[in-house]
């Protein structure tokens with residue numbers, strides 16, 4: 063029974079396994095953008111299992127690819143070859159810029175981050191890594207080091223050589239840059255200053271320069287890692303040109319640039335297949351997970367042959383990485399994305415969503431609406447002027463009320479006050495109408 067399962071959850075799982083909602087949902091079934099609980103109640107899943115269900119829960123084409131593979135071969139490890147991994151590697155790398163040709167498959171975003179850091183250090187022969195405050199790159203030892211969100215940090219074994227630069231947050235950051243905030247185009251929160259010479263871009267950039275100058279021996283850096291839009295950190299976008307300038311700086315100091323595309327990859331941001339494309343940069347290493355497998359444990363690191371070569375002849379091993387099942391699923395997901403034009407849907411439905419959300423700006427508690435494609439954040443505040451984060455009780459009440467009305471939203475940000483909307487990319491305008499209607503009803507019920 064439901065009560066028994068809840069009891070077991072409390073007794074048998076680590077207390078750090080913390081389900082959403084006061085009365086946690088018990089989910090039995092998923093179909094495209096819908097989830098069904100133990101009573102058969104239907105929910106519109108506007109969070110996609112944390113940006114992971116990319117083409118839809120139990121997408122029939124992904125199921126049939128998995129079924130076919132399941133009946134043939136599950137596992138070999140990389141000590142034998144199997145055809146699926148080659149076919150998939152070929153398809154995946156064809157989605158990336160020309161020079162990013164080789165892939166190493168792993169099982170999670172954290173593993174991908176670890177490998178990216180290792181590659182940066184081996185290739186550059188330097189040690190120090192710069193990441194951004196408010197970032198999330200995973201929970202394994204290495205990934206936890208570069209993860210900078212304090213809410214997600216443990217007494218970390220990250221060791222020395224990790225530096226967190228100020229994240230260029232144009233809403234909450236100390237150097238906001240009003241022209242970044244007041245960008246006329248609400249779907250593009252990039253700073254309107256094309257040259258990248260605005261306050262925000264320059265000052266945050268200077269901060270990276272200072273780290274190189276004051277904290278890293280001879281300024282020799284191994285690498286820089288950043289999300290293209292900070293995800294767990296609350297859908298935080300960067301001013302235009304910021305990443306481009308940082309990439310140049312890092313490279314001129316001997317380092318490589320790592321794009322964490324775990325959330326922003328695979329068409330999520332609408333205009334581009336990869337989030338880094340919106341910044342006009344070309345990373346040296348790309349990490350990807352979540353949406354790559356539509357919920358199947360699969361992740362990857364893609365880089366140049368030269369950087370991959372730096373692992374040398376040393377044995378580097380991952381038991382499950384690139385296994386036949388994961389490869390079959392990954393390939394099927396890519397095919398579905400192409401056949402169903404999910405990136406375009408992400409762009410169109412995402413634009414419709416951000417437009418629809420604008421009417422919520424009239425509420426004092428709606429501080430900011432931002433994001434691209436189907437990666438949207440609504441930052442809730444007590445006061446528009448001071449931007450003090452909305453009190454937890456109100457945030458929670460709105461969130462739970464949405465759930466009761468059949469709408470699942472994500473929550474995040476350093477202050478836990480950002481609603482995150484990142485559904486499976488098969489959602490349509492009707493789903494958006496429902497989402498905004500329910501969200502508004504919930505806000506109305508609890509607004510002070």
Ligand code: PMP
Nearest residue numbers: 170171172198199200324325351
């Ligand atoms: N990078 C980013 C941007 C993420 O959002 C996450 C997961 N939230 C990770 C890395 C780590 O992925 P995983 O949980 O699969 O280890």
